[in-house]
Amino acid sequence: MAKPKETETALIGGGGAYWYPLDWDPNDSRLLVKKYISINESSIYILDLATGELTPVNPxxxxxxxxxxxxxxDGQGIYYTSDEDSEFRRLHYYDVSKSESTVLTGDIAWDVGGVEISHKGDLLAFVTNEExxxxxxxRKIKGWKLQPVPELPVGLIGGLEFSPDDKELALTLNTPQTPSDTYSLHIKKRRLTRWTSSEVGGLQTDNLIVPELIHYPxxxxxxxxxxxxxxxxxxxxxxxxxFPVVIFIHGGPESQYRPSFSSTFQYWINExxxxxxxxNVRGSAGYGKTYVQLDNGFKREESVWDIGALLDWIEEQPELDDQRVAVNxxxxxxxxxxxxMTHYNDRLKCASERVGISNFVTFLENTQVYRRDRRRAEYGDERDPEMREFLISISPTTNAHK
Structure with a gap:
């Protein structure tokens, strides 16, 4: 942390965790900072800029x-999201003087993401990730009254910001048919206005395919x-x-595939x-903290078995060609x-991978120090003899002969 006009800087945090700033208080005298350890563990602190003291929020x-x-x-409280006592990240209000936290979205069983407060402090906008x-x-903060909003297209919403007069809410919207564009929502009239049209190279976006959300056993x-x-x-x-099929498997693994603009997908589909x-196999984020841990440690290959179950599902769909399936x-x-490729080589036509982990032990031993412990929390600690043996046994290089 440093003042722009001064050369002196202050180092906050350390200790193998990842620290980053979140928000200044209204008087610019305190800063919210986050200490990230893993997807399952993090902390928020109030940094007093005058004293350098760190005070935990909701210890x-x-x-x-x-x-x-x-x-x-008013600087008297903090709105934050966490999965405390819940499968999902709920929105809370933390009273700083009383050190008391109140759950605001106990009625919503999904992760709350972006949050924005109106300039007058009477309205709060937020986004949930629902599958x-x-x-x-x-919502109106007083009484927590729901304010109606129009139905938006399937996609991703971000960049929330109230207009100076609080009459409109700016947002970005990315959908399978359009790249990220800027919109404004007139709150009283419930009218959505599009302000930008991102370059799509002459594509007829109305012809682009919007996916269907399915579930398979x-x-x-x-x-x-x-x-x-x-x-x-x-x-x-x-x-x-x-149709031939491409199964696209997201990275992370503590990530999530979400429907957004992809010219690659649309080329495969339309051309x-x-x-x-x-x-979103087990271990994916967005479905609760139990789900995200279902592939940890010795359960690593169970997420691969979820792909095997998807191959079973494909075989049952008459419109899909189970003899022409690729993984990517x-x-x-x-x-x-x-x-x-090693588990289901007889059921796949081809496979395409980029910078994949081929050996967990060499990966953990050679990845950057700052991320090593975080990866061990997910994959397992290769320094433990039993875990090391397991990680070697499931590594693709060990099973390449299959």
Whole structure:
């Protein structure tokens, strides 16, 4: 941290964690900072700029995952998201003087993402991630009364900001048919106005395919019922079935495929007549903290088995050609592709991976120090003999002969 007109700087944090700023208080005397350890564990602090003192927000002995945080307009409280006592990141209000936290979105069983407060401090806008699709919410802070908003297209919402007079809310919207563009929502009239039209190279965007959200059964059960894995299904519209299939596997693994603009996908679908399936297998974010940990450590290959279950589902769909299936992914998604090649080589026509993990032990031993412990929390600690043996056994290089 440094003042622009001064050369003296101050180092905040350290200790192997990742620290970054979140929001200034209204008087610019305090700064909210976040200490990130893993997707399952983080903390928020108030940094007093005069004294350099760090005060924890909502201190707890439990592991809590925090998301966004910002000051109230009067500087007396903090709005933040966390998964404390919940599967999902809920919106809370923290009274600084009383050190008390109140849950505001207990009625919403999805992660709350972007949050913005009006200049007058009477309205609060936020976005929820509902199975990968963004939903916009607007509430009056007094009484927490719901304000109606129009239905927005399937896609991702971000960049929330109130106009100076608080009559409109600016946002960005990215959909499978349009890249990120700027819109404004007139709050009283519920009217959405588009201000930009991003370059699409002459494409007829109305012809681009919007995916369908599907769920398919996998190998294990939850409460006596088959666990259902969510996936986005892009189906060609102008060719005759059966369609060849590309299974796109996201990276992370603590990430999530969400429907947004992809010229690559649309080329496959519209020009090549290929159906695209983008699953969010176990270990993906956005479906609760239990789900995101279902592939940790010794459960690593269970996420690969979810792809095997998707191959089973493809076989049951008459419009899909189960003899022409490819898998595609990069980074951790690249590992998943390599693992699928060794597990399901007789069921795949081809595979394409980019910078995938081919050996977990060499990856953990050679990745940058700052991220090593965070990756060990996910993949397992290769210094433990039993875990090391397991990681070697499941690494694609070990199973390349298959």
């Amino acid at each position: 707890s002995d439990e592991k809590i995952s925090y998301g966004v945080a910002l000051w109230s307009q 990968g699709i963004s939903k916009l919410h607007l 996998t190998f294990d059960e939850v409460a006596g019922q088959a666990r259902m894995i969510p996936a986005f299904y892009y189906k060609p519209a102008h060719v005759e079935p059966p 090549m007549g290929i159906a695209v399936l983008a699953p 992914g990069g980074s951790y998604g690249g590992y998943m592709v390599l693992a699928c």
